[in-house]
Amino acid sequence: MSGTTLKFIMAILMVLDHIGYFVPPEVGGIFHVLTRCVGVFFCYMAVEGFHYTRNRKSYLLRLTGMAIFMEIGNRVINWLIHDPAIAVHNNIFLTLAAGIAMIYLISLVTKQSSGLKKSFLILASIFVFGLGITFTEGGIVELPFMLITYLCRNKPKVRNILYLVMSVVLFSMSFVSYPTLSETLSMLAYNSDFMFITVLPFIYLYNGKRGMNNVFSKYFFYFFYPIHLWLIAVLSENLL
Structure with missing residues (x-):
């Protein structure tokens, strides 16, 4: 499948992850587990975009600009709805910008002859x-994921092993045993970052082709993400 087709699939899954206010908690938990692949897939495609773009600085600035745009939009929406329980704090663009900035700096290391400059860039x-790990949405998962994806771009077996190791580490960090199996599974459903590993089938479905290439396909996903979150917040405020 092309990158565009897979992104549309991820956009649908993204909505499922964010409609927890409108579905029973147990259904929301299932949706949460099933959609752990979404954020990391967009991270994967961001690394692909970094590899193929003709202007890496412009690419980074675009992500940074969208991060600023979304932060302003979040503040406006949160001011309008006056409900901390449904306030929007998501900003994947900030995570992507941090990840791309990180690998951009790494990419410059090999171009330097000076040991001092290399040390500074590292x-x-x-x-x-x-x-990024400390302050961005999903950074503890997505920044290491982007680093592995970039460094192992031509070594899929090594990449997959590192993904698996990372998943096991995240599982061990989140697992807490509760008195009943049901409670334990419920806990894992809402602490399921380790399930990012489910992105692998989608990575293998990706055929390396961009797919649709026009203004719509270029900017749709940039604006779909914040707008759908803002709409869900407004609907939650007025319907619940």
């Missing part, structure tokens, strides 16, 4: 990595 990339 330290800068580590700094961005640390900030």
Whole structure:
């Protein structure tokens, strides 16, 4: 499948993940598990975009601009709805911008002859990595995922092993045993970052082709993400 087709599939799954206010908790838990592949798939495609783009600086600036746009939009929506329970704090663009900044710095290392400059770029990339993990949405999963994806782009077996190791580490960090199996499974449903590994089938479905290539396909996903979250927040405020 082309990148565009897979992104449309992910957009549908994305909506399922964000409609928890409108479905029973147990259904919301199932949706949450099934959609752990969404964020990391867009991270995967961001790394692909970084590889193919003719202007990496422009690509990074576009993601940064969208992160700023979404942050402003979030603040406006949250001011309008006056309900902390349904406030919008998501901003995947900030995560993507941090990830692309990190791998951009890494990509510059091999182009430097000076050991001092190489050391500076490595330290800068580590700094961005640390900030991204600490302050961005899903950063603890998505920044390491982007790093592995970039460094192992031509080594799929190594990449997959590292994904698996990362999934096991995340599982061990989130697992807590409860008195009953039902409670334990419920806990895992809402602490299911380790399930990002379900992105692998979609990565293998990706045929390396961009797919649709026009203004609509270029910008639809940039704006679908914030707008659908804002609409869900407004509907939640007025219908619940």
